[in-house]
Amino acid sequence: MPGFQTALANAAAGGDAAAARLAAAAHRLGDGAFQTPVDPELLAAERQIGEAAAASAAQLRTDPELLQAGRVILHEGRTVPLMVPFGRRGHLATSADARVEGVATLVRTAILHAVATREPGGLRVVGIDLATLGASFAPLRPLADAGVIEAVATDSRTAADAVAMAETQVSEHIAGRRSDRLLLVVASLGEAPRALVERIDAVARSGLAHGVTVLGCGLAQLPQAAVMHAVGDHVELAHPPAAPFGRGERLAAPVAWPQPLEASFVSGEALRLAERAKAAATLTFSDLIPAAPESGDPAKGLEVLVGRDAAGEVRLRFDDATPHWLVGGRTGGGKTVFLLDVLYGLASRYAPTDMALFLLDFKEGVSFTEFIPTERDQSFIPHARAVGVESDREYGLAVLSTLNEEMTRRSTVMKRYGVASFSGLRAHESYPRIVCVADEFQVLLAGNDRVASEAVALLENLARKGRSYGVHLVLASQTISGIEALWAKKDSIFGQFPMRIALPGARTVLEHNNDAATRISLGQVVVNPEGGTAGADRIARFPDTDPEVMHRLREQLGAAHAGVGAPRVFYGYRPVHLDETLPGERKPGRALLGREVSLRLDAAGVDLDNRPGRHLAVLGSDPVGGEALEAAVEALAGNGSRIWAADFTGTADTGAAAERIAPETFTARLAAIPDGTVLAAWGLDAAAFDAKAQKALRDLLRTGPARGVHLLGWWRNFRRFTDDIGGSAGREDVACALVLNLPGGEIMGHFGTQFQHWHPRAGRALLIDRHADTGGGRLIVPFSRPESHEAAPGPQRSGEAAPERMRP
Template identity: 85%
Template sequence: MPGFQTALVNAAAACDAAAARASLAAQRLGDAAFQTPVDPALLAAERQISDAAAASAQQLRTDPELLHAGRIVLHEGRTLPLVVPFGSRGHLATSVDARVEGVAALVRTAVLHAVATRDAGGLRVVGIDTATLGASFAPLRPLADAGVIEAVATDSRAAADAVALAETQVAEHIAGRRADRMLLVVASLGDAPKTLVERIDALARSGLAHGVTVLGCGLPSLPQAAVMHAVGDHVEVTNPPAAPFGRGERLAAPVAWPDAPDPSFVAGEAARLAERHKAAATLSFADLLPAAPEAGDPAKGLEVLIGRDAAGEVRLRFDDATPHWLVGGRTGGGKTVLLLDVLYGLASRYAPSDLALFLLDFKEGVSFTEFIPTERDPSFIPHARAVGVESDREYGLAVLKTLNEEMTRRSNVMKRYGVASFAGLRQHEAYPRIVCVADEFQVLLAGNDRVASEAVALLENLARKGRSYGVHLVLASQTISGIEALWAKKDSIFGQFPMRIALPGARTVLEPNNDAAARISLGQVVVNREGGTAGADRVARFPDTDPEAMHRLREQLGRAHAGVGAPRVFYGYRPVHLADALPGERKPGRALLGREVSLHLAAAGVDLDRRPGRHLAVLGSDPVGGEALEAAVESLAGSGSTVWGVDFTGAAIMHPISYRISDSEFAAKLGEVPDDTLIAAWGLDAAALDSKGQKALRDLLRTGPARGVHLLGWWRNFRRFTDDIGGTAGREDVACALVLNLPGGEIMGHFGTQFQHWSPRPGRALLVDRHADTAGGRLVVPFSRPEGHAPGPQRSGEGTAIERTRQ
């Protein structure tokens, strides 16, 4: 038997050799060797002494519920081991705390013995050491890093939390939810309030039968405990176990504290036991996947295995009791790994018809690329309905709107059937449960703008009503502090998130007085089903992901659900191109300009019909404006209109067009445009139209749509645009605009105050259609020229500077 227990057995074996001499020592025992007078019958029991010594050694070898707590001192320096019941058979207390070196040695001996003699993962250790600030546990640091020692309280508040953990252990043991044991080690309490001592006494009374053992240093009145009293330079033991030298409730022989083990031995043994615990407590990623895939029934909730703790497997649920989860952890703390463990575990347990995933990642990362097809791997998880990679806030808002609309639909169906719960709905129609995960969700709520206020309102509604309709939220973040939009709604939203999951470095997921996340290491997670309340924590170890196992699951699910299409994916960092437009997205007379930042990522455009004002202005100096206009012209090809083109920038493709107009003749040609003609103009701000040219332009804007004439123009200078169209008088003559890098404060005078919060950013544009958008514009990713796609030939005309080109 290796390690610490072997050392104890060797010490006991040494007593066997001394047992033969014990009878000789007995006749010399006198009052000087005892605290109380010696029973004459005891002095005559030489055989009893020898048998007792041998029995002590044998007990230590075979009974893990015994602790070698010190040395019974006989005459002339001879000793026998003091063996006391421990673990499930008894508590142990001392009259002085761990500021006495012998008591500190007893603390370390007891912890190592308890961990060594229990099955790995079957014991939790919680410590209190306020007088020495945790120094008593310092040599046992590897056990703390491994999560065996879950907490060491070093102040009065943390001490109360540690006692609360033990009280929760008793309550869960009584309820049948735990089968492991907890060792509550009170190394020192300092000036603890009387109420805390009373709580520890109550634990001692009920703990032995319900999973808690107490080692109470400095607590000589601890109920149901053998007590070691320091008296001068020796120790008395009251309420002792059966011993060779006893008088009623007191051990007649003096006792010495245990010898302090060699520090290197303690450190080495703690490290060995820590590794044993890690190996036993950590599941592999494959262990998270069930033997019978997709066999789960979502009617009553969703369940997933995430790891193990001292009590065994840790399973989390989405149900009426824990409908939404709040997950926190610093960068590199394992948040992404845990989310992948959870989501792949869910996907393996439930069919796509029973579970729908909406996944949003608001940071620069690849958290959810494991769910979507890529160039490297075309497999995907069929449960995923929509995935945002480096999502825009507006895309997240669109997903939340979709989920709220889905709740409304389900509500109407439930009213029709007369049911009030998702379980009742499933009896009639097979709606899936929905899990929406938003990683770094605080980005969605950043600032105090329209997006943030709408997102908060939608989140509040989902949080309050989601459990009834089978819609669940997982909000993950490094921190939720400092989010301005949450100031008035924080409690109403997060009050609906009883499940709190804290990884290393999480600061605000748990209650302020709960520092459990500060005491765990990588690969561990704090699970708290009571809204982060101190004392309700479980510390579990979860596995790292396994790319091969994940790939096998994706392929397996793909074969089983071959008819399920791939999820819609919004890549917040990727440009979009007209060449990727689907056939159904191209319609006659519709100028396509980009893709909406929305759940369905539909192609965004404007209809150039015969209503007044059906012209398009691309506004802003961003070069993508020329490329977006180029895509719009190309999307109109084949619509039956003649295309005239003019380029004042020299940079646009100018293809496909029917005629090219030279810069110098543009103004004159405005009055000669035939019916059913599109005029595409790049860089109109450089045309420098005089009053006559501006009048011709304004006339064309007002009268053109009625005869099928439409202008698609790019103005890089907004002031020049408003001057050319006649300012406010011409506001309605250009109903459609694609706004690029112009701030809301500059454009709201022309388009309306609802655009004052528009903040331009690269790769995004605001599409405004006065006839279609009543509440404001639409955020789009403008079409750009594919990388490596060279501009088409710039052809010069002859004579009139107008040249026919091939469409």
């Protein structure tokens, strides 16, 4: 390039007089033909210029700091490229906008040149085209699909957002957070407000040295810019870098706008550059995972690599600035893949003593089975403490409650040490940072019932206080609109979620005027650390998962942390069986009925002791009631209880666990049950008790527990149950109930209005113990017969009970 400039300067010096005559002739330019007598000096100058131009043509095309903006017309139709400073050396402005064909060609030429002459990821393009509604950029659509052209504004609102992106680029460049360059292309402004033009001028003044180049079409007064003024069909260039064939500040020869490019060339070049950008910007899943597990310091936060954008690697953090994330994406938009990228990346960089995962999936999917042992693969991620697969809302509520309790414990320890932040706590105690991910979290908040209201309260507390105690939330959903329970709390909760992550089609996690998620394709994500505000977006590409790499990491982590047990796993769609109970869960005098839907997933049952009312009524016609009663009998018999069993349904299977009595002798036996006997009965609604039998039953209920006699009875008809026990007079005589498919409105008259919101569903039951439950009952998954289901084991505990402090 220096050689070409020297040649031009020499030619100018030798032909100064000829150039003066050339300038005079330019004023007489009529139809575009250059008319002037032949001058030997001029011809010599032209020859030198032509030779230098030909010798340097290749270099000119690859120099990112020069742009061929047209062609200078010399004698007898001879032309040379008009090269203007561009990129780091200067801005470029024109007096006409892209409604002029030559200017539209200049826009496309400038973008293709700028992208082609920089390394992939070193330049991003933002456009404004109000007068032609984006038509100037349309042939470059592949670059937009690849994320190189990040935005094209076609109205005043989005134009302001585009300028805001350039302003953010300048501020981040000054702060040292970005090293790439942004090309702001103003193809046309139309009737844009003066304030917007002034903002563009301000960007031009400071941007040249701080990462922004401006091509301003229709902005003839743009600061620090070479300006191309339209003169008829030609152009006059003011403030060029040098005027080798002119005098003063203006070229003396006419300049033609760039000639239109072939459509096939533009589309082909745009596609080539787009493919190059995609290849350079896309990481593989292996790139996210170091060769060997690392052990980062969580005191100041957690950091994870998620992909690349035009500025290079994109890393996200959980810290005081971005404590919680809100993630949105339509079905099939890559939300699950992105979450797996993040979580596996975190697990590869931090030890289980430094980071703990609580994972909840409220949809019908298997997103988080990649973290737990399965029948096919026993490896797991040791950072996972509790995992819910197709979680119940109540299980999610239990997890949130546990995290709130953990914050309270940490608060007590922090007060003891006199510290007010998690980093201060880590200086004294090695508590891990906690990351809780809830996929399709809107299910947890659905409706306006007790679970939703309690979940909102817990979420609000976690969102406000979590950053101080190292507890971080990731709420992922297809949409956050229309959640009734959030009407009064939406701002107070989501205002604590500055990190907004939008996958294709997820506009609700960004501000209403930010449409960045509509302009990305599969495999891209919008990352916005400022609450979704327009102009603060980064568009990154993230990789697909790799099962082999994931399996290898699980094995590596398992070997490195062999003492860490597997996570507790709640399978919301699977049945549970008595033979899956863990050592210590079966106790003498305890009738086990199922597994509690809670973080601990404890075996649930009732204690048959000598307190009044220690009987159990199984209520509802669901056949699982009979199977749960069989499990209770087996659990009691296994610990030495003597059991009599009567079956009015013909379906009970107690094996050798109980002494069978004929249904027709049941009434007679009620008055003669030996002390220390458990009487189990299936289908008592079919017993057809007469007045005498009802009296014997009520006497047993009232006096039995004191002498070790207890009734476990299954009534399929609720009204028959209340009649048999004596209505409200016998309410306290049966303290325990397992409620199956009976709605809250039917049972609340007997058990209390706190159960009015109970909604029965398959595979769930409500366990009520008046002596143990201070509020409502407990949701459980009732035990069923193993042979009656083909599904694998259901909600279960893997590993030991949780320690007092959340450590591995």
